Amino acid sequence: MGPSAKRILVPTVAMLALLAVWELVCRLGVVPAYLLPAPSQVIVALIADVPTIWQHTVTTLVEAAVGLAIGVVIGFVLAVLMDRFETFYLALQPLITLSQTVPAIAVAPLLVLWFGYGLLPKVVLIVFITFFPVAVSLVSGFRSVDPDQIDLMRTMHATTWQIFRYVKLPAAAEPFFAGLKISATYAIVGAVIAEWLGGFSGLGVYMTRVRKSFSYDKMFASILVISVLSMALLGLVGVLERVCMPWKREERKAKKER
């Protein structure tokens, strides 16, 4: 078995084993079915409720996508300003860190109070929690640039914009995508949390409803959907990363050979 086959096979087997144990525990009645549904029951519940779940999923996805997009843009703008102007950096650094000590779950009810039950409070919450990883990773990426590299660019008559475009932006690409992956998962979770606290549609709303009717299999089904959404979003970011950074593929290969 080659090392790459092993890398796929081992986690797959581990995952299947876990599911099998879970299924067995439920089938044998070790845990009552109303507390912990078996994986097969969750799948059945999911399939039975596909049209409803799909509707709620679309709502959650739209909220997450809009919030994440705005969060990334704000994070990017803040990072560029903080890199360009020392005063901005000194002024914003503590504020941005402070903003992240405020728990999202505590802010969400306030947002509902201020902005109602529609799309807006969800988007605001998601922006609030997703801009941070992007901003912080970009700032550290911009600052990681070798000062000698910038001197060299200056002797080649590079403008500030050219230094940004050729040196700083590529140097920040890798940390940026690491930050974006964190933000992407936050976006889905943020949307669900905001929906719990008030809304008409979305996976969080669906979860609240099925919990109230004690349909734990449907609860688990929605958890499954949330996981799949997060993973899909992560995968999308991964694809984007590979497309945007073609040079990284060779670097990784070169490292492996060494």
Next chain:
Amino acid sequence: MVDVGTQGVGAVALEARDLTLGWGDGPSVVEGVDLAVLPGQITCLVGRSGMGKTTILHALAGLSVPRKGCVLLHGDDVTGKPGRVSYMLQKDLLLPNLTVIDNACLPLTLGGMRKAKAREKARPLLERFGLKDAEGKWPSQLSGGMRQRAAFLRTYLMGNDVVILDEPFSALDAITRADLRDWFRGEAADLGLSTLMITHDADEACMMADCVYVLGRLNVSAADESSPATVIGRVEPSRPQGASAAEFALTPQFLEAKVRVMEFLKGE
């Protein structure tokens, strides 16, 4: 202080006059540095670590403004004006996100030349610089020697006839280093470059250079590490015509030059 000679203005490619340099509010790192790089020659600046070699490089490249003195390029005052001389460091500083040819072309594209045209200009030079099959590769796919040659091609495409090199070969293995020394001597002569090379290696300086300047502490008696450095000696190895760096290193003339450089380095 050393007499840089009595050549007329046009006869010197790059000249430092009475340079005093330091960083921020700190004490001066070097004081009263005079040196001259003659057209078409390789001039070496040798000194121990911490003698301010890189500080001098920064000033000569126009990246810092001296506290005193000036930098002349073919007689023009270029003090504090970056981009008039090309420079290259021990680190190749190739951008990982550009292919080899685009890295080499960078000085052209930054100057506003279209990418296709810049590549066209650089392509014939790739073979000459030993990068024939590397055009579309990423820097991470190249060996250290090839990376350094790519960096040198970029330096050449900056289009200045005066080039400053800061320990360009010291990150390479011994064999690659020896190859590149000879290769560089040949290319620099062919391309008509005037070169100032900064190194801590007296062997390398004597092998490569037509003229070696030695840096040392200004105030020898004070065993004070913070005493600024200056040029304390100048040696001209008497190199036979056409001898390669490796061949020259086996001659008595090389040893004689090296002994004199070492005396200056120890005497301080």
